[in-house]
Amino acid sequence: MDIKTSEFVLSAPRESMCPKDTKPEYAFIGRSNVGKSSLINMLCNHKGLAKTSSTPGKTLLINHFIINKEWYLVDLPGYGFAKRSKNVQQQLDQMIRGYILGREQLVNVFVLIDIRHDPMAIDLDFINWLGVSGIPFSIVFTKADKLAPTKVAAAAKAWMEKLNETWEELPPYFVTSADKKTGRDELLDYIGQINKELKNDN
Secondary structure, eight states: OOOOEEEEEESSSSSGOOOOOOOOEHHHHHHHTTSSSHHHHHHHHHHSSOOOSSSSOOOHHHHHEEEEETTEEEEEOOOOOSSHHHHHHHHHHHHHHHHHHOOOTEEEEEEEEETTOOOHHHHHHHHHHHTTTTOOOOEEEOOOSSSSSHHHHHHHHHHHHHHTTTOOSOOOEEBTTTTTTHHHHHHHHHHHHHHHHHHHHO
């Protein structure tokens, strides 16, 4: 799939204030500092679309971007940022869960994982929650350029083997690098394929 246009639409503090639209939505989420904004900008070929920051945990709202006037890319706040107060983190968790569980237009959640790190409880807990809640999701490994190619493959394999301990069927996964544009075509083709299937179903 080729992205011709990508525009910011709105930031919402809760699911009920998201766009009143029926177009499919693809949400991107991950731990703070996982490289989410950089990945979104790389996918859309639009350097300043999602605001990148050296300070983790800057995304505090549900951000909608309309892509090719056909579907929405949704930038969700990161989960588990230690420097936030408990109260703020609880509010963010409620907002994230409210959107994921309540948004009918949501087609798929892309969970971003920094490929340099071993599986962490916070990521596994979130992934397991998606599974229990019946939410379709995929895993996107980020920052693949920071490891040697052989280590990238081994890290992705180790992650999927960890999931295999509790999952009967493993989700699709993608290996990406915002700097090298690795995985861009695969991820966009995956979204394009789902959009095509949705159109055929209607």
